[in-house]
Amino acid sequence: MPTALAPLDQLPIRCLTADDLTACADLSEDRGWLREEHKWSLLLTAGTGYGIDDPAGKGLIATCVATSYGPGLAAIGMVLVAERYARRGVGRRLMLHVLDKAGDTPLTLHATPNGQPLYEQLGFIQTGRAEMVAGRFTTTDPAPDIPTRPATAEDLQAVLRLDAEIFGLDRTHMITRLPAFADQLRVSEVDGEITGFAAAWPNMETHVIGPLIARDTATAQALVASLATATDRPLRTDIDVRHESLLRWLKTNGLASIAFNAVMVRSLTALPGDWNRRFAPLTVAAG
Known part of the structure; x- marks a missing residue:
């Protein structure tokens, strides 16, 4: 006789490793998402992944990644459940496990409309929204003439200081990965001072712009335009909806609205x- 499969509420939850990259990408594809192997690779090495294996031996049935920024914050992302196990409590069980592991650490995440009700039940509250825009960048409305240039190794400490000031926490372990993760990393510099930085990293057929950190909208525009000139791929980015001027400018220049996500927090x-200078996350999965 075949061995009976364990009930879903008894399936073990384990930590994921880089060896799970293909299984994670397979699960993304199962849910109609892009495989995003490049992003998965970053998250599995910089964060802590959790997963539930299919008792039938067919890969992963659920995943979640927590990216820690110390005791002050952790970002939750890549919460996925296989279609064949959807609406059976698997996602809730995995999230409860992650919340237990987080303890008193405040959490944040970007929630889709479908996922938001579950997160509200788990104690998350909405504090904002992000708009995903994508498309081929044009120069219908040129960016302000603010100098930008490729980042160098000598810029690293200044970039880290600026990021910690604007992000509000130390994310050295993420920012120092950008030179290898991104195809482009540029800084804006005025009178010898780094006033912003932005990266464009490959995600399937697009380049995602993130993080986008800048002292003002004009600087953010200059950074985006400089990144756009060096790629023939469509661009995609997730902009805090409070940055209305930047969103209007991006849409004038060929990008279109794709989706809205709720920015949610727990225990905060x-x-x-400083949201005024934080225009886009590195990735919505990691803040």
Whole structure:
């Protein structure tokens, strides 16, 4: 007789490793997402992945990644459940496990409309929204003439200081991975001072712009335009909807609205740092 499969609420939850990259990408594809292997590779090495294996031996049935920024914040992302196990409590069980592991650490995530009700039940509250825009960048409305250039190794400490000031926490372990992760990393510099930085990293057929950190909208525009000139791929980015001027400019220049996600937090009233100068996350999965 075949061995009976364990009930879903008894399936073990384990930590994921880089060896699970293909299985994670397979699960993304199962749910109609892009495989995003490049992004998965970053998240599995820089964060802590959790997963549930299919008792029938068919890969992963659920995943979640937590990216820690110390005791002040962790970002939750890549919460996925295989279509064949959807609406059976698997996602809730995995999230409860992640919440238990997080303890008193405040959490943040970007929620799709479908996922938001579950996160609200788990104590998350919405504090903002991000708009995903994508398309081929044009120069219908040129960017302000603010100098930008490729980042160098000598810029690293200044970039880290600026990022910690604006993000509100130290994310050295993520920012130092950008030169290898991204195809482009550029900085804006005025009178010898680094006033912003942005990366464009490959994601399937597109380049994703993120993070986008800048002292003002004009600087953010200059960074985006400089990144766009060096790629023939469509661009995609997730902009805090409070940056209305930047969103209008991006849409004038060929990008179109794709989706809205709720920015949510748990055990916080708002994200740390300065949202006025934080235009886009590195990735919505890691903040």
